Amino acid sequence: MMRLSALYRYPMKSAAGQLLDSSRVGLLGLQGDRRWMAVDAETGRFLTQRLLAQMTQMNVHWRGEDGVLLTAPNMPELFVAVPTGEDALRGVTVWRDSFRVPDAGDEAAAWVSRFLGRDCRLVYVPEARARQVDSGFGEAGDKVGFADGFPLLLIGQSSLDDLSARVGRELPMLRFRPNLVITGAEPYAEDSWKRIRIGEIEFRVAKGCSRCIMTTLDPATGERSADREPLTTLKTYREREGEVYFGQNLIADGAGELQVGMTVEVLE
Template identity: 30%
Template sequence: MAEAWEVRKNDGVARVKSIFIYPIKSCKPISVQHASISPTGFVWDRHWMVINSKGRGCTQRVEPRLALIQVDLPLEAFSPAWQPNHSSYLVVRAPGMPELKVSLAKPSLLSQGVSVWEWSGSALDEGHEAAQWFTDFLGKPSRLVRFNEESETRPTDPAYATGFNVKFTDAFQFLLISQASLDAVNEQLEEPVNINRFRPNIFVDGCESFAEDLWKQIIINESKFDGVMLCPRCKVPSINQEDATQGNEPTATMMKFRSAKVLKVDTTTTQYKGRVYLGQMLVCEDDSNSWGKIISVGDVIHVEKVFPSYADVAV
């Protein structure tokens, strides 16, 4: 891979437009004005996951109705150094279901043999009431588990980023997409789609379309983020996040201009042949003691390094 070259763009054009946190993997996000950075990504992001009877993590790929589940956390939960108490809850809602309140206090139950992608381990189990709620809504045996930070770690793929950890996210700590890139996709579609189809953590505005594809290193509020991989899109963008129905778009249209073949990225050693790409996946370095620092809507994106071409970008 060619050496990234440095470029400075401190003119304040590109800024954070929205921040999304997904407390339960594959369920609806919470849009926040600011978020704290932890060693595994934003605090509360993919902190919980629904598992099936075999302990395997459930996603919209096989359970599209997860898209209908809305979650809420106390507003103060997004403040630095906030600690939950016994009156703090994760609140879960879905059409036709009673409200579920899950205490943020550490549960006493453990689920063994929990797995997501290549990782397996133990997880904190949120108990019978939560399990029954998700079982009733999805129509099959399900449980809600919480990542067990005290005893488990889940490293990122060392082929792309060494020395970083995540919780229940698919691969890396953050996903960044720009408004201009979404606009460019929507210009090709008969029916435009919302950014919620692509599930970013950091949604930015003020850059050119697909500029983020080549961002090798950016700084936001003194925290340094490394771009490690273009995001290969699965079937989730084809799922309507309002009614959980699935179609062919936007993936079918994106194959015409966002496939590996069109972008001329090297897929000879990757499992993602035949995918379309949108967004840059990031990890956060702790060079400046980033843990606990805040990223806020309106923050400037300082692009420090870029890749010369798509041929140099990891996929």
């Protein structure tokens, strides 16, 4: 029997993840997931671990609709309130999408800039300002916050176990930053799914997740693998048309509560 074995939330894009026992799921995925983002102060372009490995050491603790608590090594704690509709809007860019979202203020910007060593701003995306999912893989009204392209990512534990065996060492799931982890399926079984149900919520499987250099970063230390693993091994058997795939992007049809241990049913 397949079950939901883990839930992860990433309150800030590319900052550390948090393991959850349960979570509300809505239009933008898990509650509080990737609603905050650091951007270049001049251009508004999104910043990630691809460029700044030290982002692995930033912890952004979700405090509900009130805000987030920022913590990092050798930095004071800072609570940042969710910007209101009266706060200044800032133009930001995530890949090819450019849009305007509330700026979290100068104190938050100074904190993030100090830790990352460059001039940054911290921004927040309200649901009303979320982006439309690529129409080639989603439907009208499907939205995503600051995640790369989709509101949810699923990985089968057996798939990671198989990859770890091929690499020759155990790889932490957080290298791949999923939201949902499934046990009880064959390795890469998720590749063939089109629709699944967990609890009372149905999910569409939108497309495979193409992987990048971020998978070579140790999420605990921020150090990059000298052998470029697991990307090197993934390229030997998970590459097609120049992209390397691992995990599946999901879109929820409706809202509800997810809890670790729930049964997972493949509908199609």
